[in-house]
Amino acid sequence: MSSDTLAKIPATPGTPEPVDLPRIVPRRRYGQWAAAVAVLALFGLAADSVVRNKAFQWGVVADYFTSDSILRGLWLTLWLTAVVMVLGFALGTLLAAFRLSANPVLRAVSWGYVWLFRSIPILVQLLLWFNIGALYPQVLGVRTVDLLPPVAVAVVGLTLHEAAFAAEVVRAGILSVERGQVEAAQALGLSRARRWWRIVLPQAMRSIVPPAGNMLIGTLKGTSIVSVIAVNDLLFSAQLVYHRTYQVIPLLMVATLWYAAVTSLLGLGQSYVEKYYARGTERAR
Template sequence: MSELNHSSSPALTARAHYVRRPGDEPAVQGAPIRAKRRPQYGQIVTGFVAIALLALFIQSQAQNPNMEWGVTWEYMFNPVVLEGVGVTIQLAIFAMLISIVLAFVIALMIQSNNKVASIIGRGYVWFFRGVPMLVQVLLWFNLAVLFPKILGQDTNSLISGFTAGLIALSLAESGYMAEIIRGGIISVPAGQTDAGVSIGLTRNQALARIVLPQSIRVIIPPTGNQFIGMLKATSLVSVIGGSDLLTRVQLIYGQNFKILPLLIVAVLWYLILVTIAGVGQHFLERRFNASQPGSRKPRKHSPAGAAATTTTTGGAP
């Protein structure tokens, strides 16, 4: 009996080692433990080299007399240039809105069970994605060659440079947007539509209430990218005198022959517009992706809350 007690005492001792007694709890961690990252020397060296090269380039251009920076700043906020900026913004916004509406219809036609509608939708995308946008601008501007009158009105008076550019940009962009919207729709499993139908919804109601709300976060990022591309594509209407930013700049340097400084004016304004659009896209994406991991900053837990979640293991002594 003594041997049995002697042989079992090590097990009892080992088991007693894991019992936590009152007062032995570890101190509450007030802040989360953050791992210290090793310095990335390669990134640091690359960053310094890139900054040095950029500084040298800026210095060389700032001191280059051929740049004529004084002329650039003189025309940066010229009323004629600002009017061109306004026309560029109008073209981009209106063309994007029209293209989204057209693209939504075309995407539904492609996804339709109606074979004829699907073929028409695919043919529409094939044509307007296949023809270069500049060619479409020229075709619409010269529509009077085919149709001298439309609804009893002179075609040239109806289709100005702005109108021709708006039509061409809208139709060309709708071909790309149709595929973006279609991709967003098919990203939602078909079973969710079937589930909506099974609870009494029609397929159109299931599309509006189930599919589209989920597909919107897939559609928004490429749509924002397309809008930025649209801002730059508006410069194509300058070939038909569309009164956009580049058209106004060309009119000015056609008179004073300050070509490079005025092109820099156009470059700076396009960069400003694209930057604003990029910031807007960022906040829009964050708004619709609020439920996705990493879209929101983690909440800080208070020490009191951390203490409340601390539990004591083991039993009484």
């Protein structure tokens, strides 16, 4: 039925005379269209300048993108990210349990740990651990330098830093579960372990997964800071090459493209995990 037909409905016997109805005209959003065109134009100009700028040396980028040294650095970056996330969240979960405990000593220890490691910049923490031998030259008769090589220093420093933030993420997720859910599980006679595994954690994960995913991506990018203590990660591998070839920009672009590719894959995985734990809620739709 056309709009003209709808605008004037014929009368039937016993009904009032037809009335002319106003036509509904969509609102014209000229400002939004103009802004979209301007943004696209600026994006096109920026992309064109990047592609046509010979200083980027895209041929060199392609040559080194899958070179052995770069791939070894990428592998160490991925390994370091995985280890730090697992250990950081394990320690962070323990700290969150301390913070939620009825024991005031455990609560104070957890609060103090989170306050301390969130207050000190990660670079300062890494440098302190790297120079720990100045404070403790030997531990159990072994030189500290032998106990903590650069990779171990990176794992320890990043894990302790990560645990402070993971503790708050886990604590917030647990607190997001309604108290009535736990009380209902208690009324059903479920054990404490079963209550946590079947009731609390599945609901807490809805609040834990999004910030945890952001922390994972942040940790991946944050591992680049270990290059200052000569850990042969992705960035340090690129630096070793351009210190030899003086092709600074192309090698930095190689590292940038690898970081962008991996973070994109992690973001995609995060979205799937979020949908999985959001089943049955409005967020899953």
